[in-house]
Amino acid sequence: MSADAGLAARQAALQILSDVLRRRKPLDVALEASHALDPRDAGFARAIAAETLRRLGQLEDLIRHFVPKPPARNRAGPVPEILLAGACELVFLDVPPHAAVDGANRLAQADSKAVHFKPLINAVLRRVAREGKAVVEGQDAAALNVPDWLFGRWIDTYGEDTARAIAAAHQGVPPLDIVTKGATSIEGAEPLFGPIWRLKDPVRVDTMPGYGDGDWWVQDAAATLPPLLLGDVKGARVIDLCAAPGGKTAQLAAAGAEVIAVEREATRMEQLKANLARLKLTADYVIDDARAWRPAELAPFVLLDAPCSATGTIRRHPELPWIKNASDVTLCAAAAGDLVDAAAEMTAPGGVLVFATCSLEREEGPEQIEAFLARHAEFQRVPATSADVFGHSEFIDAAGDLRTLPCHLKEKGGMDGFYAARLRRVL
Numbered sequence: 001m002s003a004d005a006g007l008a009a010r011q012a013a014l015q016i017l018s019d020v021l022r023r024r025k026p027l028d029v030a031l032e033a034s035h036a037l038d039p040r041d042a043g044f045a046r047a048i049a050a051e052t053l054r055r056l057g058q059l060e061d062l063i064r065h066f067v068p069k070p071p072a073r074n075r076a077g078p079v080p081e082i083l084l085a086g087a088c089e090l091v092f093l094d095v096p097p098h099a100a101v102d103g104a105n106r107l108a109q110a111d112s113k114a115v116h117f118k119p120l121i122n123a124v125l126r127r128v129a130r131e132g133k134a135v136v137e138g139q140d141a142a143a144l145n146v147p148d149w150l151f152g153r154w155i156d157t158y159g160e161d162t163a164r165a166i167a168a169a170h171q172g173v174p175p176l177d178i179v180t181k182g183a184t185s186i187e188g189a190e191p192l193f194g195p196i197w198r199l200k201d202p203v204r205v206d207t208m209p210g211y212g213d214g215d216w217w218v219q220d221a222a223a224t225l226p227p228l229l230l231g232d233v234k235g236a237r238v239i240d241l242c243a244a245p246g247g248k249t250a251q252l253a254a255a256g257a258e259v260i261a262v263e264r265e266a267t268r269m270e271q272l273k274a275n276l277a278r279l280k281l282t283a284d285y286v287i288d289d290a291r292a293w294r295p296a297e298l299a300p301f302v303l304l305d306a307p308c309s310a311t312g313t314i315r316r317h318p319e320l321p322w323i324k325n326a327s328d329v330t331l332c333a334a335a336a337g338d339l340v341d342a343a344a345e346m347t348a349p350g351g352v353l354v355f356a357t358c359s360l361e362r363e364e365g366p367e368q369i370e371a372f373l374a375r376h377a378e379f380q381r382v383p384a385t386s387a388d389v390f391g392h393s394e395f396i397d398a399a400g401d402l403r404t405l406p407c408h409l410k411e412k413g414g415m416d417g418f419y420a421a422r423l424r425r426v427l
Contacts, residue, residue: 010085010103011110012037012045017052017081022073024323027053039204052088053318054171057144058136059084062091065135066124077113079121086125091136097129142167149326150311157362162405166360166417169406174315175200175413179224179247180216181254181279192412193390196221200413214279219247220316222404225389226356226420229402230301233257238301239346240283241290241339244268246275248305249283257301259283262290291342298348306336308359312417315406333363340372344379347425353379356402356420365419366399378427384420 012034019030027050034042052059063070063083071079086104089095101122108114108121142164143151154163176199178186187209189197198221210216227248230238234256243249243261249272252259261283263269269287276283286293290304309329314320340355347353355372357364373379383400386393397403402420409415 006041006044006099006103007106008037009034009041009044010048010107012042013048013052013085014078014081014107016045016049017085018078020049020053020319020323021081026323027317027319030319047093048085048088050173050318051092052084053322055088055092055141055145056084056318056322057146058139058141059087059091061139061144062087062128062132062135063124066127067120071117071120075113076117077111079108079114079117082107082114082121083124086121087128087132090125090129091132097126101125101129141171145171145321147321147325150321153326153361157360158405162407165407165410166405169410169414170315170318172315172413173202174220176202176205177219177221177415178205178216179219179251181214184210184215186210186216190412192221192409193392194224196224198412212278214281217247217250217275217279219251220313220416221409222312222416222418223247223358224251225395225402225404225418226305226354227251227255227303228388229354229384229420229422230303230352233301236301237297237299238303239295239299239343241302241304241343241346242307243305244272246272248303250276250279250281252303253281253283254279260286260295260299262286262288262293264289291338294342295346298351299346300348300351302343302347302351302353303356304339304343304353305356305358306332306339306364308332308336308357308364309361310358311360312358312404312406312419315414315416329359329361329363332359333361333368336364336368337371340368341375344372344376344425349378349425349427351425352382353423353425354420355423356418358416358418360405360417360419365403365421366397366401369401369421369423372423378425379423380426382422382424384422 015033016030019025034045082104086100089100104121104125108118146167178197180195186197189199192198238252238257239260240249241262244263249259249261266287309332384396384402389395395404404418406414406417
């Protein structure tokens with residue numbers, strides 16, 4: 001990689017980190033800063049940004065080890081991000097010290113505020129190059145890389161050992177899960193369960209065989225499990241609420257269901273339509289707020305994948321712990337309560353409602369369902385069994401609900417955290 005190419009990648013990484021940490025942009029949005037780069041530089045920029053966010057707590061602690069009072073963001077410009085990214089390159093990405101330190105210095109040189117801190121950046125990163133890995137070995141990585149507001153919640157909910165296992169699962173680059181239609185296999189991937197195949201090495205999916213033919217789609221293994229709780233949906237009408245980006249819609253349509261996909265945001269609905277078109281699958285599309293919309297007829301099956309804090313997806317979205325807080329959980333829980341009440345009004349007597357969320361937080365999962373059942377005597381919980389989830393009894397909690405954790409399937413690369421409850425309308 002040339003010096004200029006290395007600088008371009010590092011500039012993009014710096015922009016991504018600034019967008020996330022200062023402007024609270026989601027990483028997927030911030031990554032647009034790398035789109036104009038050639039593939040190699042774009043990959044390097046994404047690796048720096050993602051690994052820095054994945055190890056943010058450790059990196060901040062490491063820098064404080066050498067600079068007890070790091071420069072403040074308001075007067076130092078991008079210096080904090082330059083130090084974080086440079087330390088990440090040295091300690092976690094194993095970039096040669098001369099390249100990482102020189103790259104950081106060149107970033108500082110290009111900024112009117114950061115240039116004044118160039119001697120500090122140079123000195124700190126040279127010490128990180130010499131001593132950083134030894135410091136990191138003595139860190140409590142799990143506790144550092146999860147903000148206190150979140151780590152304490154996980155300890156209260158799951159116990160300290162499991163909380164630490166969840167945090168550890170977030171520190172690796174997640175594999176790519178692919179859902180196939182029919183008996184299609186994926187070259188270079190290993191079968192996981194059902195129609196799920198797992199690729200451990202990242203690739204550009206749109207260049208893979210079968211993508212253009214619509215033979216498969218990308219979806220984390222955990223996200224494929226909630227629709228299975230509906231049971232046999234072939235030929236039946238299924239309402240899929242908050243449906244975008246469409247993985248579950250595709251799964252239901254591929255199973256032969258007559259799907260009504262409901263999504264509030266028009267741009268996300270366009271994404272869903274495009275995904276189903278590539279897969280040669282069909283559904284009826286409704287752009288509306290699920291809290292206000294009602295079907296012409298009650299449905300025998302309703303699936304609600306409620307918007308949430310998404311803390312179960314941190315392994316794929318490492319910025320989440322740093323751009324969200326406990327108030328986001330409270331707001332999402334309140335909205336989910338309104339949505340599940342609306343979903344109940346769409347479910348026919350004798351029908352099945354599955355409530356799902358990709359959150360690890362109890363207010364957005366088990367407490368949501370306990371409150372729902374207290375409000376709705378016409379519904380009963382129908383416990384899931386290991387047979388519903390390919391024999392994985394560890395995915396079922398004591399109440400009979402689905403609960404996957406990022407540390408599940410650890411030896412195969414983990415999975416997202418998902419919660420789902422199956423409810424039947426008995427009145």
